[in-house]
Structures are given as structure tokens and as C-alpha cells.
Amino acid sequence: MTRPWIVVTAIIGVALFEVAAYLRARDFMLVAAGVPVAFALCCFVWVLLRPEKREKEPADEMENGPAEMLRHWYARAEMLVDRADGSRADWDRHLRPLLAKEFQLSAGLRVSKNRRAMENAGIHLFGAELWRWVDPADSALRDQNTPAPGRAALDEILSRLQRM
Structure with missing residues (x-):
């Protein structure tokens, strides 16, 4: 110009x-x-x-895109891991939907198609104790008093999903 x-x-x-x-x-x-x-x-x-000297344009931000995206992803992952030590309401609101969706995608099952088959596959993979923390139907969003299962349970659920 x-x-x-x-x-x-x-x-x-x-x-x-x-x-x-x-x-x-x-x-x-x-x-x-x-x-x-x-x-x-x-x-x-x-x-x-x-x-x-121009103001930052979207093209300039795209150059830092992968590093910026990785930083945001890492911050979000830390926040989600912190929710594992919170209340059951935090777990049900933030972690359960992600874990249930990941399980459904990995297993190729959908709740709307066959609820019983998904529940049986979940109990088989996670066991009855861990399945109750992944099961999308076992949500109690208002339960602020019961503690969430913690990082150890989250780690075990994620490792079983990874092995799947």
C-alpha cells in the first residue's frame, strides 16, 4: 500500500x-x-x-497453529484429569460423556440400537465397578456430595480403552 x-x-x-x-x-x-x-x-x-508492521492476521496465527493447538489440548486434558478427583457431578458432566463416546466408537456399538449389548460389552471390558463410571445411563449430574472415582480409575478406564 x-x-x-x-x-x-x-x-x-x-x-x-x-x-x-x-x-x-x-x-x-x-x-x-x-x-x-x-x-x-x-x-x-x-x-x-x-x-x-501489520496487526496479526489469521494467516500468522496458522503458522503457530500446531503448537497452539497442542497447548490448548494439553490444558484441556489437565482440566479433565483434575475433574477425576472432583465430585461425581463433575465426573458425570465432563468425563462420562467423553468416555462413553470413546467406548461406543471403539466398540462400534450405539446406545440407541441395542442398549443391552452395549451394557454387556462394557461390563465385559471394564468390569462392573469401572463400567458404572463409563455407562452413559448411570449419570447423576446433581450429586455434589459423592466423590468421583479419582485418577487411578480414570487411568485404568483409559488403559482398557486403549487396549480395545
Whole structure:
């Protein structure tokens, strides 16, 4: 983007040199007009060659995209792990839906198709004690007094899902 002051300065300079050259010496009119044009051209080239300081654009943010995304993912994972030590309501609100969805995707089962088959597969994979923390139907969102199973149970559930 050219700066408007460069163009305005060049036009005013040409006009002043033309007037001065016309009044003083008509022989130097071409040289007098060339000085401001050369100045404007030099300024234009200088503006084009120097890097402009722009505000961050979405393209600039995309360059840091993977690192930024990894940082956000890590922060979210830490937050979810912290929920494992909270109340049952925290577990049911934040962890249970993720674990149940991951189990359904890994097993290829859907609750809407065959609830009993999904429950049997869950008990078989996790055992009755851990399945109650993954089962999407066993949610108690208002139970603020009962503690969540903790990080050890979350780790065991995740390792069993990984082995699946």
C-alpha cells in the first residue's frame, strides 16, 4: 500500500519546481520536474522493500497453529484429569460423556440400537465397578456430595480403552 503523503508531496513538489523553473530559468524545467518525481519514486521503492508492521492476521496465527493447538489440548486434558478427583457431578458432566463416546466408537456399538449389548460389552471390558463410571445411563449430574472415582480409575478406564 502506498502512502498518500508520498503522492501528495510529489505533486506539490513538481508544481513548485515547475513554477520556480518557469519564473527563473526555462532551460532547467525538465531537471526541476525530475527531482520530485525521483524523490517520489525512491520513497515508493523504500515502502515496497521494507517490511510493514501489520496487526496479526489469521494467516500468522496458522503458522503457530500446531503448537497452539497442542497447548490448548494439553490444558484441556489437565482440566479433565483434575475433574477425576472432583465430585461425581463433575465426573458425570465432563468425563462420562467423553468416555462413553470413546467406548461406543471403539466398540462400534450405539446406545440407541441395542442398549443391552452395549451394557454387556462394557461390563465385559471394564468390569462392573469401572463400567458404572463409563455407562452413559448411570449419570447423576446433581450429586455434589459423592466423590468421583479419582485418577487411578480414570487411568485404568483409559488403559482398557486403549487396549480395545
